[in-house]
Amino acid sequence: MATIEVTDLTKDYGSVLGVDSVSFSVEQGEIFGFLGPNGAGKTTTIRTLLGLLAPTDGTATVLGADVRDDGEFIDAKRRIGYLPAQLGFNEEVTGEQVLDYHASVKGDRRREELLEIFTPPVERPIREYSTGNERMLGIVQAFMHDPELVIMDEPTAGLDPLKQEEFNEFIRGERERGTTIFFSSHVLSEVRRVCDRVGILRDGELVGLEDIETLLDQGGKRVQVETTDDLESSLPALDGVVDVNSFADGVQFIYTGEYNTLLRELASHDIREIEISEPPLEDVFMHYYGDDESTRANQEVESNV
Ligand SMILES: Nc1ncnc2c1ncn2[C@@H]1O[C@H](COP(=O)(O)OP(=O)(O)OP(=O)(O)O)[C@@H](O)[C@H]1O
Known part of the structure; x- marks a missing residue:
């Protein structure tokens, strides 16, 4: 069974169709890039895959669990890492406290290793963080419990070019480890360097689904x-x-x-x-x-x- 399986997924916000009958699957170990202009429906799809948004129609299963079924999905959630576009950390706590809390909920197998690559100032409160520092903390949090699947919404937004490159290298390493990665991006060079396959959304519809070489x-x-x-x-x-x-x-x-x-x-x-x-x-x-x-x-x- 595919790691992510989406069939005719539709999200109607009332005023607008966020996604319109989108179908695709992501296989275990794949690095899948999700592209599209602003407002195309990437975040809507991602939030649906995490059970944060209920689809109007269609189905989505992630790690074999139906995202609409809270009971079934709760177990799958522990095996997923998530990096949202809007990080929304509590400004008053330190990076270390954020990671400690995450560790208590989901686990802590890779924190030290990740903090060697991504270097947020964990001892300082989040309110003192730059955009890039917050993003790095988010990346550490997404991977630290060694999840089978990591879903990221524009993971390199705010990272400097050097850190972006380190991120790309890190993702290539994750492919070797067999982690499945699904991420949205506007950075085409990064998509080209790390993805096996891409899906392209436009106005809520999937207009392209190709491996990167074919594209x-x-x-x-x-x-x-x-x-x-x-x-x-x-x-x-x-x-x-x-x-x-x-x-x-x-x-x-x-x-x-x-x-x-x-x-x-x-x-x-x-x-x-x-x-x-x-x-x-x-x-x-x-x-x-x-x-x-x-x-x-x-x-x-x-x-x-
Ligand atoms: N909560 C909401 N209520 C109403 N409409 C929404 C809501 N969230 C998103 N939309 C609309 O749904 C469409 C898809 O938005 P979405 O945020 O999924 O796009 P996106 O591809 O992630 O865009 P971006 O690249 O700008 O982040 C847009 O037209 C957006 O205005």
Whole structure:
């Protein structure tokens, strides 16, 4: 059985559908990234998975327990670590007291090890913490009882680049240990570096569910060509050319078509320099994030190829 199994999950807030018939599963040991623009429904899904929000429709099971069944879910909860987006610690207590309390409820197997990597000033009261310090304390709390599954809502928000990188490395280590990790993020580079698979939400609907390599393959290649003649006007005739931008000595575009077709076309031009590279992940995701009808149509065409 999958670690997380979500089927037709719907949350109707009355004024708005927070999530609309979302289905996906996360396997044991997977690192699953949950992406989407602001208001897409990531936090709603996460809070539902933790039994903090009752779904209007559909089902969700986590570690085999139905999230709607309090009795069944209470045991599963002990085996889950959670890092919310809004940490909401009591400002008056110290970090150590926060961790001591958590230890008394859920356990304390990894506190010291985690505090070597993430370094909140545990002896000081939370009111003196920076945003990054609070986030680090939250990360320690989420992992310290050595849970089987850790669910995190934007775990690196507020961390400096060095700590973000340490977090990425730590998560890769967790994969080796077999921990299942589900997290939402806006940081595409981190998603790329640590996730096995991603789900992409938009307006409450799941618009993409891919392993990260497939997603990048679908994103095509960025081709940059320096030429002395007019390559740009012949590009529209080639299938798979998008996002054409000209620069002083040439042209740059994203190419999702056959290499042979492109090379035949290039061979009829005077080429000075050519560079074929992976597009920035941002460009790949923009197909999903964009909100105009043409990007939506492109995305549908691509997913049918
Ligand atoms: N308690 C609530 N009452 C009414 N509407 C809500 C509530 N919580 C969220 N929403 C709405 O549900 C939709 C999904 O919100 P949600 O917070 O799940 O998005 P998100 O993807 O986590 O966004 P962000 O990236 O900004 O954190 C939004 O339109 C939001 O305004």
